[in-house]
Amino acid sequence: IFFLVYILSHSISRKVRQSLILLCEAHFALLYILNLNMISKALKHKGSVITEILSQL
Structure with a gap:
């Protein structure tokens, strides 16, 4: 931000x-x-709770 200013x-x-x-x-x-x-790499881990939650959406 300072750089742009x-x-x-x-x-x-x-x-x-x-x-x-x-x-x-x-x-x-x-x-x-x-x-x-x-x-996306973090979501590819097997057994990821986040992957299961996102697949339900």
Whole structure:
């Protein structure tokens, strides 16, 4: 958050600002995908209570 505030408040070129914002978006998207991967691996464990609960939904 502080990084985005820095980007928006300081005078840097428009192209650099857009590139940095795009890099931040890609970073957060990658973190989200990795988090989903970790959750799906945890759900694949045999005998997982969470898997049984989710299968009932």
